[in-house]
Amino acid sequence: MSLVPKTARAVIIGGGISGCSVAYHLARAGWTDIVLLERKRLTSGTTWHAAGLIGQLRGTANMTRLAKYSADLYVKLEAETGVATGMRQVGSISVALTAARHEELLRQATTARIFGVDVAEVSPTEVKAMYPHLNVSDVVGAVHLPLDGQCDPTNIAMALAKGARMRGARICEGVKVTSVTKAGGRVTGVDYVVEGEPGHIACDVVVNCGGMWGRDLAEASGVTLPLHACEHFYLVTEPIAGLGHLPVLRVPDECAYYKSDAGKMMIGAFEPKAKPWGMGGIREDFEFDTLPEDWDHFQPILEAAMERMPMFQTAGIHTFFNGPESFTPDDRYYMGEAPELGGYWVAAGYNSVGIAGSGGAGMALAHWITEGEAPFDLWEVDIRRAQPFQRNRSYLKERVSETLGLLYADHFPYRQMATSRGVRRSPLHEHLRARGAVFGEVAGWERANWFAAEGQAREYEYSWGRQNWFENAAAEHKAVRNSVGLFDMTSFGKIRVEGRDACAYLQRVCANDVDVAVGRIVYTQMLNPRGGIESDLTVTRLSETAYLMVVPGATLQRDLAWLRRHLDGFVVVTDVTAAEAVLCVMGPASRALLQAVSPADFSNDAHPFGTVREIEIGMGLARAHRVTYVGELGWELYVSTDQAAHVFEVLEAADKGMVLCGLHVLDSCRIEKGYRHFGHDITDEDHVLEAGLGFAVKSGKGDFIGREAVLRKREAGLLRRMVQFKLRDPMPMLYHNEAIVRDGRIVGPITSGNYGHHLGGAVGLGYVPCAGESAEQVLASTYEIEVAGRRFAADASLAPMYDPKAERVRM
Known part of the structure; x- marks a missing residue:
């Protein structure tokens, strides 16, 4: 003793x-x-x-x-x-x-x-x-x-x-x-x-x-x-x-x-x-x-x-x-501070790579504990990615029977887990399944990734090239760009922040100005003191004292933990994810579709970009948020879960050429537009200005977390820039971690990639070092992307290659 x-x-x-x-x-x-x-x-x-x-x-x-x-x-x-x-x-x-x-x-x-x-x-x-x-x-x-x-x-x-x-x-x-x-x-x-x-x-x-x-x-401590x-x-x-x-x-x-x-x-x-x-x-x-x-x-x-x-x-x-x-359920170990309990840290679940992993993990965790921040982006092993339901013993027993073998399985892009599926389902799940949906799983949510054609096998045929759903995705992509597509995005994390001090609190944790009129939607980031991006989200003002924050489903626990860590004043933070389904209607014909099923006026004057209002749709009600993640005219419809199936049926019956679309196409559309993806393109070690998101930072609004780092970076200049690349050869595929080669020298990884069906080739995003250089100098170089040891010529752009002036979202 x-x-x-x-x-x-x-x-x-x-x-x-x-x-x-x-x-x-x-x-x-x-x-x-x-x-x-x-x-x-x-x-x-x-x-x-x-x-x-x-x-x-x-x-x-x-x-x-x-x-x-x-x-x-x-x-x-x-x-x-x-x-x-x-x-x-x-x-x-x-x-x-x-x-x-x-x-x-x-x-x-x-x-x-x-x-x-x-x-x-x-x-x-x-x-x-x-x-x-x-x-x-x-x-x-x-x-x-x-x-x-x-x-x-x-x-x-x-x-x-x-x-x-x-x-x-x-x-x-x-x-x-x-x-x-x-x-x-x-x-x-x-x-x-x-x-x-x-x-x-x-x-x-x-x-x-x-x-x-x-x-x-x-x-025993309430920690997942x-x-x-x-x-x-x-x-x-x-x-x-x-x-x-x-x-x-x-x-x-x-x-x-x-x-x-x-x-x-x-x-x-x-x-x-x-x-x-x-x-x-x-x-x-x-x-x-x-x-x-x-x-x-x-x-x-x-x-x-x-x-x-x-x-x-x-x-x-x-x-x-x-x-x-x-x-663990995803073959990645756990590190970091538990979101449920301050001061409770974790380093466990090494999936048989504990000897090779523990040296680096111990270094990173010690830095995180002693310095208050991770030494670099550790999101893929962050304990905050764990979902509370995943501690269920039956779920774990079934899932780990698969994850051990995945260590040596082919790590194909888009590979889906086979075990412990169907735990979290949208109200539209059966509707989508009946129409050919092939589902993937993120944070336990079943999400339609692509839609099989009549008579086509509803399963993945994996490869490093064009997989069996490539043409399906091309058709869905075409519908979004030329007509109208519908995405089920119920898996979005939804957080209500309300109370007397809600506005002042969100002004402190958000980089953009959220003290806006009721009904306005603000795209923003939550930053850490280094100017790194802790969260990428939209904030909608529902009333004088209530806001809705919408975040990726995979980061919900992380975002809740960040909000609660910085809670201040008379404010209540509530996870309301399960309360509403989200139907995204996107494409140049989306206005015509909505006008066919609702008496509301969807014109630019009545419902401009970046605003929300309640609408009647069919015999139900919804909140229509005019925003986009695909770079087209569109609305996200937030519908109470009990009415979601009805609203879907009404939209489908309108017969306006609506095409059901999956998450693979959502990603290929967003990367053509140069929209960032949290966890790949933007992380807590990526400065918001170097990520090209300075337009969403309002340093003049007053103090907020990360403001001083933003001002310092503006004064000192950027050390790197986020650049969009498109391969000139239409055949190779980009996923992530391919090498960016500038004037013959590797300068960093592709942070995310997908096939740009409208642009006609693989598109990727990645950071290029640029200390002391102008934007013109960055673009004056010759770029290649190394894919599996082979180098392919690439065009580079700092502006989005698709609709650089964002005219289509405001049609």
Whole structure:
């Protein structure tokens, strides 16, 4: 008991590699009053049996950034702490057995090059030279990362723990946290038990690094942390003479990875359908435990391995291992401060990349805690993306049976999850399904992505090129540009902000001027003190004391957390997302369609752009918001959920050539118009002026969060500009993270891309460095976009390539 202090600045729960990394980095940041509590012994649970693969190649730019940090840290850790880490930069090889996989690897290699990761494409012959035991007869191609490696996971964690202790952190084993105490919406400490005796530590910050225990620990505090354990299998051979130190090998098309270690060979599996574990909870004494063998489950992987690496036909088996690891609904781990409870931080759910991920994650989280902001955009792993319903055990059990296998599945663009579907549905769902909708899922919402033609299979046929719905999307796109299309956007997040001080409060958190007349719609951003974009939204003034904020469905929890964090005065913030459906009627014929079903006047004089009013439609009522995200004349109709089906039927029966459209076309239309997409083109590390959104910032209205950063940037000048690109060759496809090449040199990634059916080619957005340059100088360069290792000529523009004067939205 004497070893456990009464107070601390931060308490970290969990002594796996994640907790040790957070402790190490907090201590390195100068926080010495840190306590790490481990229920049993350090590394028990998952870390001790991890494979220890250190790979830097990731699907996105910032995840590559974090993985590269981990690899660099682990190389130096032994010299710093004196703990042997087993870190060897033996390199890694990922091989492709199909053309599609080869394209994926080449695209990932382009992303790696953007951030200076050493990577090279290698031929099957070169693979064979580096890996003589490998059967390469059907290998299409491969990539080699010479600075990847492998390590001893236990010793890496121990080295991080020692590094933390060396800087003043305290680590206590055999101490089980029983609850997190709180008051006034913030953590106040933790209760624990050690050797049967209870105790309490008062603290300001708690970090849940509880691994597969993390969900239940978080739920006890009202925090959403959706993760679930799965069984993870690997096999280790008896010693093989002359094996040596081989590169780590990944054969994702066979769901397998290989590594040599101490003269033995290991093969591990990420099988397509995994086995969830621990549905009924994890027993109290679980520590360095293994799970029962399941040869039948592993057999298909092993049979493929015997062909891929014939040594497995003769080598004896030393160990067949099965241990639990935690997985999340979207295969991305969780970091950040929980939106439900101030001071409650999370670093958990690593989806079997905890060793490679924890170094970078610990660095990023420590920076976030100590500096009050993330070091760069971490939205894809931000805990605020989690939806409250996702902590449901039945949902998680079904979903993680899929997510484990997705680690090595083809990561095709637009790939949809197959499990745990249909949880959140619009009132129009069955109507759309009956008319050929093919649904995707975002934040649990089922959304029509495209509409199949009569007799066409209602499913995706994935590829890196034009997928089977390409022509469907082209037809939908044409309808929006030339006639009228209808989108179901019920998944929009809808937030009411009301009260005596609502206006003053929103003036403080929004960059644009929202003190407008009742019925006006304001496009704005919420900024952080650096001028980075925390949210991209519209704010509609409903009355003198009430506003409606409309945000992307995926960012609703994030936006609610930001609003509540800055709450001030007599103001109430309420999530009203489920109260209303949203039917978007968009296109040059949208006015004619609405006039056919409503007695309201939809002329420019009666209903100008950027205004809202209540209308009769059919036998129902709706609020008609005249705004657009596709760059055409149009209205968003907000209808109470009980009347939504009726309004849809009325619109459809009007027979004005309305075409049902999906989210893929919404995205292709918006990118032609150069509209930004939050999470891709604009994030919390992107300055609002450099994003080209200065028109939505009113610095003269008075003080607001981020105002000083805006004024400083205006004075100092832009360091980069958001540029729109269109490939001259109409065949290649852009998605995101392709490389922007300016005058022969890579200068950054494409932040988002889609096919511009009206413009006749792939269109992308991305930032171009421009310190000291004028707009004319930026555009005077020659641009190419690197796609899977090939470079394609591109036209560049700072103004939207489609309707640059925005004349069509005000028709």
